[in-house]
């Protein structure tokens with residue numbers, strides 16, 4: 307190697323590229339410069355090719371980091387979401403929202419309502435994944451987990467900082483908002499979060515309960531009203547009012563040939579109540 311490139315100190319070049327945080331160039335320069343020498347590339351061409359490669363890899367690494375930080379549940383994509391199961395939802399609209407466009411710039415929200423098993427978490431995670439792939443930063447969390455974290459921050463007098471830190475996410479996905487418990491509601495950290503993000507940063511919220519039932523999520527009716535008001539001011543609302551997807555697929559399987567319908571019904575009902583949890 308040193309015989310081939312007597313004019314540079316390879317070890318020092320590697321150190322300099324590390325110092326400049328150019329890991330791709332550090333990894334590929336020997337291969338690129340060898341080819342350049344063999345094929346007689348002009349020096350400027352070689353430099354441009356190396357720089358280009360660094361940029362391509364940098365974009366890929368960035369998306370990988372954003373995917374890790376997003377904490378999305380695995381395996382939930384738009385490709386494996388069956389839109390036929392939710393005829394009231396426009397696939398075109400979901401696709402447009404998943405591209406990011408204006409709604410994230412405006413800090414608008416998306417709210418998914420529907421009974422358990424209807425596909426709210428799947429759709430939320432799939433849209434989150436698409437947005438990360440389109441260059442946005444997303445955090446997916448169970449609402450109760452985030453509220454717990456914010457309550458700790460409040461006790462440590464760092465609530466404002468904790469909420470500000472979430473500003474780096476273009477979209478915060480709060481799954482199962484209606485699972486917030488009465489004692490969690492009392493500290494009103496969720497309201498603080500909603501008020502801070504209002505018209506600044508977007509939220510995607512899923513809930514089993516319609517707004518009318520949100521009284522237990524916030525400390526008092528006035529705060530509930532104020533929270534809902536801010537959330538819906540710029541919001542798209544989807545209602546996935548469908549039977550549990552798992553229940554339906556389980557029933558379709560049971561309906562297969564060779565099974566007496568009477569037995570299938572009993573077994574299905576039992577399976578469903580377990581699998582919906």
Ligand code: ADP
Nearest residue numbers: 386387388391422423424425426427428551552
């Ligand atoms: P919810 O959050 O509304 O309770 P989930 O999104 O957790 O429902 O859906 C329950 C299960 O059914 C998940 O495994 C999910 O991937 C699957 N599922 C629900 N709806 C669909 C759908 N339309 N297409 C494909 N899978 C679905």
Ligand code: MG
Nearest residue numbers: 426427481482
């Ligand atoms: Mg869910």
